[in-house]
Amino acid sequence: MKQKIAVVGGSFTSESDISKNSAVQVSGMIDSNKFDVYTVFISHGDWMVQTQDGEIPIDKSDFSFMYKGKKITFDCVYNTIHGTPGEDGQMPGYWELLGIPYTSCGVFSGALTFNKYATKTFLRSFGVNTADAVLLRPRDEIKVSEIVKKVGLPCFVKPNNGGSSFGVSKVKTEAEMIPAIKKAFGEDSEVIIERFVKGIEVSVGVYEVKNGIHVLPITEIQTKNEFFDYQAKYEAGYSQEITPAELPEKITAACKEETAKIYKYLNCFGICRVDFIITHDGVMNFLEINTNPGMSKASIVPKQMRAEGLKESEVFASLIQHAIAMKKKA
Numbered sequence: 001m002k003q004k005i006a007v008v009g010g011s012f013t014s015e016s017d018i019s020k021n022s023a024v025q026v027s028g029m030i031d032s033n034k035f036d037v038y039t040v041f042i043s044h045g046d047w048m049v050q051t052q053d054g055e056i057p058i059d060k061s062d063f064s065f066m067y068k069g070k071k072i073t074f075d076c077v078y079n080t081i082h083g084t085p086g087e088d089g090q091m092p093g094y095w096e097l098l099g100i101p102y103t104s105c106g107v108f109s110g111a112l113t114f115n116k117y118a119t120k121t122f123l124r125s126f127g128v129n130t131a132d133a134v135l136l137r138p139r140d141e142i143k144v145s146e147i148v149k150k151v152g153l154p155c156f157v158k159p160n161n162g163g164s165s166f167g168v169s170k171v172k173t174e175a176e177m178i179p180a181i182k183k184a185f186g187e188d189s190e191v192i193i194e195r196f197v198k199g200i201e202v203s204v205g206v207y208e209v210k211n212g213i214h215v216l217p218i219t220e221i222q223t224k225n226e227f228f229d230y231q232a233k234y235e236a237g238y239s240q241e242i243t244p245a246e247l248p249e250k251i252t253a254a255c256k257e258e259t260a261k262i263y264k265y266l267n268c269f270g271i272c273r274v275d276f277i278i279t280h281d282g283v284m285n286f287l288e289i290n291t292n293p294g295m296s297k298a299s300i301v302p303k304q305m306r307a308e309g310l311k312e313s314e315v316f317a318s319l320i321q322h323a324i325a326m327k328k329k330a
Helices: 016-029 090-098 107-114 116-124 144-151 174-185 230-234 249-265 300-307 312-329
Strands: 003-010 035-042 048-051 054-057 065-067 070-072 076-079 133-136 155-159 169-171 191-195 200-209 212-223 239-242 272-278 284-290
Touching: 003 016, 003 312, 016 035, 016 312, 048 065, 054 065, 076 090, 076 312, 090 107, 107 116, 116 133, 116 249, 116 284, 133 144, 144 155, 144 174, 144 191, 155 174, 169 174, 174 191, 200 249, 200 300, 200 312, 212 249, 212 300, 249 272, 249 284, 300 312
Parallel strands: 003 035, 003 076
Antiparallel strands: 035 048, 048 054, 065 070, 133 191, 155 169, 155 191, 200 212, 200 272, 212 239, 272 284
């Protein structure tokens, strides 16, 4: 009998539609000869499984549903939720309580990596290079001159917890700072303001299966915009993603090694994507980690798989089998 897999997408944030698209794409790439695959969309309201007969609500007491008179339970969850509650540890905690294996970071790692400032602080303790930053909360007094003194100009203002570049601004003058902070607060209750680092932006996919940690080919990101914003990420013609990146062999090896170290430091699980700025002298500066990266055919990580000659279906099967095996060992 084939194992039943729930590919879960959606979100409680602005990333919901992007996440749903990832879930649909992943569902189509998982080998249906090996697994019975069900796509599940979550929202603040009902959680719905998509079937040929329409949407059916998930029973939140045990993450099951009734279909044609039978109760369907899942052997594993493939987590493609972007943002809250799937990427910040909340849904992993729920699946942990139910004893259901899942293919993403656990509760602590999810909560930590979803917080950009906390992740940077944590990784610095391991000697990882990352740009200076300031954290703001709603009650904090905003002193623009002091912020600029700490991080300089230009700088980046971002929601501290979030993705897909929603609410992100590149600030070039002190006059632009307050509007950018307000924009970021529109997406999150915390704002991170980060020093601009000039260099080559790269993104590196990484995952672990039974044979160990595997780092995918590096992608260099070039954009026509000020930075790799929402438009550059999701609209054609605004960016170029070069895979594999045209970097010196020594830099490529060092970047892959640093990616694997960061994955281990953060105790990650499943597919992640680590972003860096590489300066002209070859220094790697950690930007952020995405623990539930986009998984459409056009997304960076699937492109990296194909560049290495891997089949997405085989990678996903390995991740699912690894998640199930690790749950049995726990």
